[in-house]
Amino acid sequence: MGEWVTAQEGDSFCSIAAACGFVNCEPLINHAANAEIAGRQLQPRDRVYVPDITERRDSAPTETVNRYQRLDPRVVRIRFVRDEQDQDVANDPEAPYLEVSGYKTDRAGTSGTDAFAGANHWQFHRASSADPRAFKVELIHPRAGAARLQVQLEVLHPRYLAGVVMVGWDENWSSAGEAARRRQEITVHRATPQPDQRYRSPYLRLVVDEQDKAGRQQQTLLTTDDQANEEVLEILDQKVRATYVLESCTRAADVRCRAVRELEVSERARKRYFRLCVGVFRRNPGDAVGIGGVDVPHVRRRVFRWLRRAYAQANMAPKVIDPGIRLLDPPSANMLTISNINGNPASGRTSAGVSPSRMRFTLTADRGGGVTVSKNVDLPIPRPATPAERPTPLQVANDLVAQINDANFTATAFENSPCLQRPAHRRSVDILVRDSAGGRVTITRTGTNPLSTDRTATLAIVQVNLNAVPYGSTPEEFLGSMQARSILRNFRDVADSRDRLDCFVVGRVSPGFLGRAFLACLNLHADYRPPAPIPYACIVNAETMDQSDRYPYVLAHELGHVLLDAWHTNPGSELMYAFAQSSPGMGRSKRLPPIRRAYGNFHPNQTHPGHHGNFYYSTAERLEQLSRNELRDLFDSW
Ligand SMILES: [Zn+2]
Incomplete structure (x- = not known):
């Protein structure tokens, strides 16, 4: 009786076979129960049938020495690691996700001014590890002979349904050229000896533009927008795939002959x-x-x-x-400001000492087709009995709003925060005037009259110069x-x-x-x-x-x-x-x-x-x- 195993992220037939005690992957790949999924890369949640291990019996003469070699079931695997401590390579934790680097591409260190270790430096490097988004690819390959091997990196983009929901992954970008820009072959160097033989890449980074990519061609992977899908395609929805093709495999194009590891860009939360x-x-x-x-x-x-x-x-x-x-449309001259910057209250008298002072202006609404409505506003401000009773800009504004509001015009007063260097209660006020029929409102002087004759409170019509x-x-x-x-x-x-x-x-x-x-x-x-x-x-x-x-x-x-x-x-x-x-x-x-x-x-x-x-x-x-x-x-x- 065999058993059914559910594939996890990063699993292959070979990793499952190894975990279940097989010395090679063929019994799983070739089993009729796996025929439907045997021709492709395993996906998380695939159900894989693991047959019973066939017991092998062997006979040999007694009283002689018979040598048996236990086949090594360990498989080739890829990990993404941070290499941030100068620690035992095997204990370096696996990175849970990758992130776009915020560093200048050739710089490193806690202040961003040290050199970033180069493409031939696979060992720990303190300054480079200071960038929490720098990472390395680790290839675990117990049986390889070479001192250096090649690993392929590429960026996958999500496929979207209706522009929002992600429905799978794709390495085919809008053109072959766009796809090629997002692939990078990297050299990994033997870092630990057999039997736990591991290979390490130099420090790598994800970058978002060609200029940063050119800064360290061998150590960067381009995760960026794609012209044809520019709006919908998020950088942060992309995924990085590392692939190693087993050199011993006779069918190199066969997906079953590859070690693959994929990691998403950024943690969802x-x-x-x-x-x-x-x-x-x-x-x-x-x-x-x-x-x-x-x-x-x-x-x-x-x-x-x-x-x-x-x-x-x-x-x-x-x-x-x-x-x-x-x-x-450009803003029209439909705003007034009382006592801009200074926030002064009104004194109720003119600079010549005459009371009341006045604020005067004319409103015009252009409703199109030659239809305009207009209105004159004329507010007297009486002199208060004591200086403490001088009306604040907001009190003056409320009186103006009351005069402006009618069937045609609607005004709203907004009290501003005081300007720096002014007391907290000195607050200017903006008044915005709109036409209830949606026309364009313009505020002008009434004839040649000044907008405000008040000695202390100013009034300005705000005309925006774009x-x-x-x-x-x-x-x-x-x-x-x-x-x-x-x-x-x-x-x-x-x-x-x-x-x-x-x-x-x-x-x-x-x-x-x-x-x-x-x-x-x-x-x-x-x-x-x-x-x-x-x-x-x-x-x-x-x-x-x-x-x-x-x-x-x-x-x-x-x-x-x-x-x-x-x-x-x-x-x-x-x-x-x-x-x-x-x-x-x-x-x-x-x-x-x-x-x-x-x-x-x-x-x-x-x-x-x-x-x-x-x-x-x-x-x-x-x-x-x-x-x-x-x-x-x-x-x-x-
Ligand atoms: Zn700035």
């Missing part, structure tokens, strides 16, 4: 999607493409190529959620300039803004900048943190989102500010380096390594609001920490 929308502004309402020629397909490519590659290092990937990637969106002067840097706030308030609902990232593509932000991020500022004094819908967003220049590959990491960098809730760091190879570069070369600013770096940030101990300094964070670990805690609403599980 660690993988995260961050939820993202991108709005590209049109230069004029109704234009067919966005500003600077940026169109939706260009943005999709930027997101599913460069953004995805950058965050694969952190076990994260972008997930585009509703309303998705879309073109937006070719110069101000970065925001120092005290309002973290709140954002009025123009930036107009973009954020017009296109992000307060409620929606808490669980997604929004990126807006404009012509340019301030001269000299490529983008601008809006952070939660978790360490900042609670009174000063920017309110929703300002955090978790960024504004980037069109040149970083067009159809070229220039400035490939600006989007990733700006979102990095949000996801790390931190400012800049060094060296220049870090994604969060202050100066973005225009190409994706090996030394460029694109790394998110598990290395402690000094980041600028607000001090957790706010002895005064805005107190800041430099703090050591492990870039990859901080991303993971925040994604599980303070910023978890921005993420979906894998």
Whole structure:
């Protein structure tokens, strides 16, 4: 009576045969009960029939010495190992998964500045082992004679059903060329003698672009997007296969003559999607493409190529959620700001001492087809009895909102956080005006009247210039300039803004900048943190989102500010380096390594609001920490 055995990950007929005491694999492969699966590689959960071992009887003359040799049943196996301790090779634990390296390809060590051991160095190397994502392939081959053998590595991609559910694996990429880019033959070197003879590869890494691959051709494996399936195919869903073809096997093409081991990229529980929308502004309402020629397909490519590659290092990937990637009409001049930056209350008198002071403007809604509606707003602000009773910007705004609201116009007041260096109660207010019939609202002066005659409280109409969106002067840097706030308030609902990232593509932000991020500022004094819908967003220049590959990491960098809730760091190879570069070369600013770096940030101990300094964070670990805690609403599980 034989028995049925269920194959596990990595099993072959030979490994099962060996485990059951057979000296070779033929009795299992050739058994009629296994005929259906005998011609292919075993899959986990395959049922394999193991026949009884046939007892062999032998006779020999007594009183002579008869030599019998026990056949060695040990089979050839492959393991992925980390080799992170200079320990006994056989005791090195097997790696449970592989991960995309965050190191510069030719660098190693705890600070990322040491040399990464080369392609001929199969021995332990302390600096190389400091990269927790470097790995080695180990071939256990008790009977091989050569000092060096070859193992084939290749990357498999999942097959998807309806673009989401994974239904199997494939090593055939969109073309033979794409498949070839993802294969690498590596040399393994004899590391331990017989009988437990093991061969080891040099330290290897998974990389996501050709530049890193070229940096160490022999020691890298390309796990990246594939043009034809670019959007659906996740880097973090891929799998690495190592294959060794037994040299003694007469049928080398036969899958049964191979030792195979497969390992997935990233541990499922660690993988995260961050939820993202991108709005590209049109230069004029109704234009067919966005500003600077940026169109939706260009943005999709930027997101599913460069953004995805950058965050694969952190076990994260972008997930585009509703309303998705879309073109937006430019914001109209439909926002007012009372007492920007200073947050001053109104004095109720003019600089000439006349009371009341006034705030005046005209609303016009263009409903298309030549239909417009308009309205004059004129708010007197009486002089209060005492300075303590001066109306705050919010009180003034509430009076204006009450006057604006009617059948045509709807206004909403948003109190801003105070700017740094201002008292906590000095809060400016933005008022957003919409047309209830969906027309485009424009706010203008009423004739030649000043918007505000108040001596202390100012009133501004916010007109966004998409070719110069101000970065925001120092005290309002973290709140954002009025123009930036107009973009954020017009296109992000307060409620929606808490669980997604929004990126807006404009012509340019301030001269000299490529983008601008809006952070939660978790360490900042609670009174000063920017309110929703300002955090978790960024504004980037069109040149970083067009159809070229220039400035490939600006989007990733700006979102990095949000996801790390931190400012800049060094060296220049870090994604969060202050100066973005225009190409994706090996030394460029694109790394998110598990290395402690000094980041600028607000001090957790706010002895005064805005107190800041430099703090050591492990870039990859901080991303993971925040994604599980303070910023978890921005993420979906894998
Ligand atoms: Zn930056």
